[in-house]
Amino acid sequence: MASSRAGGSGGGASDSDGFSDDELDLAVQAAIDRRIRQRQQAAAAVPRPIHRRRHVPRDHIAAHQRLYEDYFAPEPRFGDALFRRRFRMHRPLFMHIVGALERRYEFFRIREDAAGKPGHTPIQKCTAAIRQLAYGGPTDMFDEYLHIGESSAIQCLLEFCAGVRAIFGDRWPVFVKSIKHPVGPKKSYFATRQEATRKDVERAFGTLQNRWAMVRGPARQWYIPNIGDIMYACIILHNMIVESEGDELTQWNSEDDTGAGPSHGVATANVNMGVPRGEVERLRAFTDMRQRNAHIRLQEDIIEEVWTRRGGH
Template sequence: MNSYKYNISSTSSSSSDDSEEEMRDMENKEVDDMIDNVTHTYLPILVSAVTPRMRPGGRTRPRADRGREEGDLRLYNDYFAENPVYSSRLFRRRFRMQKHVFERIMNEVVRNDDWFEQKRDCTGRFGLSPLQKCTAAIRQLAYGCASDACDEYIRISDSTARLALQRFVDGVINQFSNVYLRRPNEADLRRLLRIGEERGFPGMIGSIDCMHWEWKNCPTAWRGQYQGRAGVATLVLEAVADRDLWIWHSFFGMPGSCNDLNVLHRSPVFQDVLEGRAPAVNFVINGHQYNKGYYLTDGIYPKWATFVKSITSPQSHKDRLFARHQEAARKDVERAFGVLQARFAIIRMPSLAWDVDMLHKIMLACIIMHNMIVEDERETYQNYMDPAEFDVGGSRHRSAQRNNEEQEGRFEYHNDRIVDINTYLQHKAEIEDQQTHLSLKNDLIEHIWAKFGTNGN
């Protein structure tokens, strides 16, 4: 019996050991199943959290290499190498300016903004070069294209291209506005008055008019304020231009619901004259002395002493001759608007920006570069000849004084804004004098008839 008991006890002990092993195997299997479940369920989430993502809605994968080094080398070989693939004519067509003008702008912008410098990333690779960033900015201004349209050639992302445009226009304004948005100084006025005398308008210093730029992304709350006659939201540019298409005055940002008169009453075009800081202008027409320069305008402008308008429905030969010459000379500002829009299509096309300040910077930068192009190519005009740029032997030169002034930017007048109110009101009354307007217009009619009316045409 004891043996039986022993046998029973031994049998029960062996069976308990087997059950324990089975329990351990089941527990290990449950742990393995739990690990597999966690791995398949949460591992993709953890990997996606640390993997670089594309834009929302895109695939979750590492960012592809654009090949910016190859894009930089291709851009350099195409336009900036010693023997480029494309000629200077094609460079002028695609960059809207000569190569040395673009390089001058790029060098100044890069020198004063560290963002344009080429840097290395954490892996030691070079980033985008200044050439790529500035080219992307100028292509957006010249062609009015979207920011990602430059990616296929320049190898630059749309966000970087937008940032390059913003910093490029800031650099152009900061470095060149004191020279190429300056007011006319005494030398400039002498040249403008000489050109006006040749065209039959002594005392003329340019023509003035307004242009509208459509704002496609105008906020809905502002659309009624900025909506003009065309039924779309626009911003107004007031400008003064001469025969060479140089823009001497620009006032941009007024809502499109304003007409030329509303813009004029808010414009600083006569601010220097009112404050007594403008150079003196004295001329004689038909035996009468005048001491204020004037602009040629269309019919909407008021009858001020500083404006000369055409004649509606002229009847006499003198009036018809005057109207023909006045309208031909007044087209200078219209031509300047057309050339500005042709050079920089971003102004001709509806603007896609959301910020008014950004639109203002783009317009100013385009006007500055337009004036730089005019200065560089002015001597190629058919009827251009500036005696101040010729020496006795007839060779073209630029005086050392003008070079020093350009380098130092000494074109602005003093900034003292303290003006006697009586003097201010006196200048204002002289500018808005209608009797002087009528007298000046009659003298110009007689002067043009005496100058051009004797040729029998």
Template structure:
């Protein structure tokens, strides 16, 4: 009996071993051995970053630079003192741009190298690795420089150079508008599309209009000196100007009672609502003055010519913005819409900084002209007007009705036609 039991145990053990061997064979057959992939280590490239900084300094920033100030202006899109002011503020305000030493005591990239890389990418619309040979920055480093640079520009300069018009700004804009024949005009408004090359496939239908390519819309208000006073970026490209206007915060300050009150006289009639010059797609509100589609008579034709000439300010601003910073002219290569928005916002801030820096070189009008001559002095900003009006539904609805008043629009347009004829009709005959 005991021998039988021992034989049975041996058989069970043998059967288990055989089963395990069969399972192993089957597993190896269904899961063939794959040797581990070789570890590919990142190749270190000694770029000699110190030599890159020295070359950049000798080319543009030394006491006797290789290239002239005019060549600096063309390649950096701004004058040298303004660029150095931006670099100093960025270096002090953004930790990423401060030059540090590594574990071996070797100095890292300088703020000049990083800011120059960012400016070159914005100015020429380069890919991130295009500045490697000259500035000695890797592709990933150039990409980080651009993103940190635009964030620094927004945080350090956005409040000043993308502000709402102050009462002093409004008074200057009103004076210029009156001098040009449009009392009460504070700029022109229009939209621009920025093509989005790497738009996610799921969003392409939303951001594409007709059979075109995906794009993102920028709504802007610009004055005659090309300063951009309002920038609303982000609506999908499938929207037209009216749909963008419905989402835009351009009239939020007026509706909430925070905007200064103005008054001006046109053709002997007093008005209290400033306006923008627009093209024909915008609605006939008291805050918009469009050109006449089919002008009849010499007065209407003369008004149409002057309106279209002044309305080109915002289109000129778009053209100069794209010429200065090709990154907003070429298709956007980023996947993240938030990063694209920061680049557009920083480009507008830098554009306004350049406009302010070079304004003395392009004096369109002598300030003395605003105090002499026909019709001067009728446009004023009410500095005593309090902007601390309680924001409630009743007040907002009343102001909204004033903004959307079509009868006031028609009356203002008729007075402007007569005013333009009285001011410029003699020279047109």
């Protein structure tokens, strides 16, 4: 008997309670499974709220019709003065921008959603972007008027700024770099005058802040590439507005031209100063100023011109 009990305990036979090791493992596993099922049933018996995304019924067509009658109809409810104040530009320039964006980018064309309902129109999207640039504030502040939600408004702003930069960004001149270590009286005088113009640049940035409230606000909520697009768009739009509303601000004739032609090839004698007017001239000037040799020649010509106007002494 003693040898039989010893062999049974070592070979998986019945223990003192009459159960084998395998039967004991199965019983424990069954108890665990039963406990798990009880917890699952208890959890299922407790009702839990189902969180669904709230649907806001927006009437895009009615919002477009209201916007059209307010600002874009032949006899709008709000006249040209209010349009310029609220859009920061005159209606023809705004429609020119809308048309350019619509022709190039599918985003600015009217599309249908998954339910077959028409989406926002091009002027709705561009208006949402312009109003955000002009007034700042929360991105859904025009939802009640334009029926554009927060996420759609943000997308309109980013697509608008990137599109304006891509389409119109090659039409504006660049700054001539300063001289870090000027040698000689001419370059020293030029560097002094150019450093003084930094105040003008600061004033220009203040002008941007007055026209576009978004420039005054914090930028930490935006990604760096988006900040670049927004700033470029504000600068480009400002230049377009200046050119559109005041031809005398961007084009004037030099009164003390000596007849000496410049050496950099960007302009010729007796030229109209300011922003180049023709498309070909703008593209040529833009390309020329970004070539290192042409930039150096342009800088040398400006130094000579500034020195000559000083009196050449």
